[in-house]
Amino acid sequence: MRHFSKATTWLAVLIAVSLVPATMLAATQGPDAGGYSVTNSAVYSFVDVSGGGASILAGADDDTALVNLPFTFTLYGTAYTQICISSNGAAWLITNPAACPPLAGTDFSNADLTGGSPSVDLAAILPLWTDLEFQSPGAGSVFYQTLGTPGTRRFVIQWDNAFAQGSLSPVTFEAILSESGNAITFQYQTVVLGAGEPASAGATATIGIRNLGGRNSGQQLQWSYNSSVLADASALAFTLGAGPLPVVLTSPANGGSGYTNPALSWTASVGATNYDIYLANTFPPVLVGTTTSTSYTPIVSSNKTYNWNVVARNVAGQSASSTWTFTTAQPTAVQAYTLMTFAPAALTFNAPANGAPLTQTFVVTFTTNSPLAYLGYYATPTDNPGWLNVSPVSAITTPLASAVGLFTYQATLTVNVLPAGVTPGTYTAGVSVLIGSTSLTLPITFVKSASAAIVTAAPVSLSFTYRQGQALLPAAQNLAITSDPSGSLLTPQAILTGGANWLTVPSATLTSPATLPVSVNVSTLAPGTYTGRVRLLAASATALEIPVTLTVISANAPVISPGGVVPLYSKATSIAPGSWLSLYGTNLATTTATWAGDFPTTLGGVTVTINAKPAFLWYVSPGQLNVQAPDDTGTGTVTVVVTNENGSTTSTVTLAAASPSFSLFGDGRHLAAYIPTPDGSGQYGGGTYDLTGPANAFSFATRPVAVGETVVLFGVGFGPTNPPVRAGAVFSGNAPTVNPVTVTVGGVPATVTFAGITSAGLYQLNVVVPGVSSGDQAVLATVSGLQTQTGVVLAVK
Known part of the structure; x- marks a missing residue:
């Protein structure tokens, strides 16, 4: 059986669903620097407290209310007993009650947690942070109630019938703080609004949690920002990872x-x-x-x-x-002042003709039976006296450890070499250390060159990027300055192109090797690219110049998130030509648009190139793009460029001839697949097929597949086909893969009766389920030695 007659219809539904952002987000995000993770596979069971809970903020707009928590709730290691609840879909955890009233009227504007610290920089629970109000006709209020018994109590905050700015329909959602495990659950009863409603499904909201100062510490976890990713009757669960296992x-x-x-x-x-x-x-x-x-x-x-x-x-x-x-062990008798050692065992100094004074240190370690030891040391040049000295003249050493009748001490001595006035050549000398009647000499070698130093810097260029409005300014970058020989005197200068004074280096003279911090000032700069140079001047040597580039990006310019170019339903780091993939980030588009028919290379003012070739767009939104990679024979690391009316952003991804990845249902684990039912008993398609999955696991009907039944799987990136299918065009029919595809279910090889493209960029695999035990069985497909993502399962009965 090559191709099922009902597959095309069901496949169209699958593709359409896959282009909705809510199903494209990873099922799990995190952990963040504080150990929290979030998943959208949490069981939805709305706890309605509007009938028995306390009502606050009725008729409010941009207002807050201080509430005492019924139990101590810990977030990011800080224990809280009070919470400041805002009408704007946020709750701020505070340790000072006086901090709550000033928040009224200041938190109506949500922020991208990944782009900078919000104006309200507090620990926060943000189930739907946006501009909400309860003044509209038919609006409700915020309710809160404590449920359960001590040890397992839940504190429920319910925003009931709140109206978002510009919306005609209300939203109802809640945040639940659990005493057990300090877990946090967001539940969304009604958030998908009517056509034309700007705030539908979280399109104007920030959703997540954060710690005080979370932008800098990484202790924050944002599920979405201004993206339509929510669904009615859905839930998000934020949990803290487990502590470490005991050591052995x-x-x-x-x-x-x-x-x-x-x-x-x-x-x-x-x-x-x-x-x-x-x-x-x-x-x-x-x-x-x-x-x-x-x-x-x-x-x-x-x-x-x-x-x-x-x-x-x-x-x-x-x-x-x-x-x-x-x-x-028992102490052993030792003689006084024994076991003297030097670290390092010798010192070598190299200086160019224009060399500055050189300094190195060495450590003396020795053992004595005296509880307090002094040592003396002096330079002992054997030729050309006057170029070497040691400081200080004498020192009291620092005790390291002691035992009965035994003391170990350590001292650090400084050796100075003065190249000025010394004829080029190689010189030897020493530093003698005297402890009582015991002495030891550290060998010193000094080589002075007749030539000026050759100066080098690493890296060979510097690049800074700043996004306007970003709270975190570009950090200084360091240049590692070296010379051959070392010890050159260097004067740094900042050389600028144009009138803006944006590049800064310290003006003090350096002695190589040295570290030079390079800083940029972005406070007055308009968006654009600025170039300059750091010049290092050395006497009797050619000046070295290091190029510096500063790119100032508009606040509205697009940004691709790190690792944000992935195949559909996958976190894989490589993609394949003609394959569907998603790009995640912020400001990727200024509108939301979906295309039908042959796919354009421009949609909603957005273009995408992969390896300098136009990609084909099906769906664009500010937080996500769904595109089809263009046909390409190249492989390796390629550049991805997103451009819209506000600018461009780039990222890189690995391009491979194949990068297989399965399509999944919304839980991020179970295969998006169906079971053909030729006898007409199926629940879908007029009885022609069933959807696979554990019974009662989803909001739609599914059933496990039986051993011996054929199951139809879908995915992307399984490689070239014969005949080839051109990227960017609507396709129907079947085009088998050139290279064979193998599949295992529960580690047991399965029979693959068909593998190929049946719709634009989407592959279908018809697989006969082998004899495996009941339950969720891991599924793995392999093509050209490449495997699909791990953690994918098929429900078998």
Whole structure:
């Protein structure tokens, strides 16, 4: 069986649904820097508290109300007992009650959390942050109510029959704060409005959560901004990830003895960001240090028994290991001032003809049986005296550790070489260190060149980008300046093209090697591209110039999100020619438009090029574009450019001959597939097919597929076909893939009776389900050695 007669009709429905932004967003986002993730696969079960909850903000517009929480709620590690509820679909978590009243009238304008900090920079719960009011006829109010018993209570905030700016129909939604696990759930009863309603489905709203200062810390999670991604009777769940697993101690051995300066070690813990080390010769042990590695060397005394353990931590929690013991060795008799060492063991100085004074340090480590040690040191040039000195003249050293009758000390000494007036050549000398009657000499080599230095800088150019209105200004970038030989005196200058004074470097003279910070001032610049240079002047050497480019982007210019060019329903990093893909970002389009028929290369004022070739557009919106990649024989990293009336933005993606990816239902896991029913028993298409999936798992009817039944799968990127199907044109029929496609279900090979394109850019796979057990079975397809995304399942009975 090559192609099913009803597949085209159902496939058209699938493609149409796939072009709606709400189904295109990833089913799960995060975790953010605070450990929170969000999913749209949460079970929707609206908790209506309009009948029994307390009513606030009735008749309000841009107003707030302070409410005491019934339990302590923790968000991003901070515990809150009060919440400031806004009529504008937001709730601000506060520690100071006086902060709530001033918010009234200031939070009506939502913000893109990824573009900068909002004017109200507080911890926030944002189920539908937009300009809402309750003054319109028929409007309701905000209700809140506590449900459940201590330990499992839920605090429900319901915005009931609120009107968005410019809308004639109300919205009803809620945020639920759970005492157990500090989870957050958003539920949307009615958010999809009538035709022409500007705020429908979240088109004018910010949806997410954030911490105070979240823009800079990364502790914020935005589901959407000004995008029509919501559906009626849907839910979002925000949860905090689990704490790390306990570590396993490995060394010293538990109960072992005879250790001298032991290094504590343990296995890495999955999910841990740092480790706290507890150690003491009493019980319980006390905190002695924190590290990100899996080893730690403490200071210990001889002939003592120590208890120790390690606590693994991350933002979600902590876990402690078991407690072990070890015993240190008996002290051994040593002579005074033994074991003197230098680090490094020798120093070499290189200077050009125009070289500046050079400085290096070395560390002296020694052991003594005196509780306080002094050392003396002096330069010992063997030729050309006067070019070497050491400072300071003497020093009291710093104790590192002590044991019974034994003390270890350390001192850092500075060695200075003065090239001026020295004839080019190679010189040797030393620095002698004297401790009592014991001395040791550090070898010094000084090479002075007869030529001026060759100066280099890395990177060889600098580029800055700034989006107008962005709160975070471009950070300074560093140039690593080196010279051969080192020690050159360099004077930095900023050279500008045009009248704007936007490029800044420190004016102080540098001695190579050095780090030079380069900064830009964007406060008065109009959108555009600015060029300049950083010039490094060195005596008797050619000046080095480093090009600098600053691009100032309009606040309305399009921006592609990092990693925002992906195949449909996938997070894969590569795409294929002729394949459908989605571009995510902000301001990608100034309108929302969908095309029917042959696909244009311009839609709603938007154009997209991939590897300098026009892509074909089917759907455009400010937050998402759905495009078909053009035909292309190239492979590798290619540039993607989005252009609209406000400017352009670029990103890169890997282009491959094939990049297979399955189409999925809205939960982001189950295959978007159907089961042909030739006997007329199907629930769709006049009895001709059923949709696959676990029973009662979706808002539409689905059933598991039986072993031996044929299931029809869909996807993109399965490679070239014969005959070829031209990108950008409507197609009907079937064009088999050139390269064979294999499929496994639950790890068992399945029979593929057809694999090819049946509609523009969309592939169909007819697969006979092999003998596997009931339940969700992982499905994996392979073509040309490339596999589809993992985590995809098919419900089997």
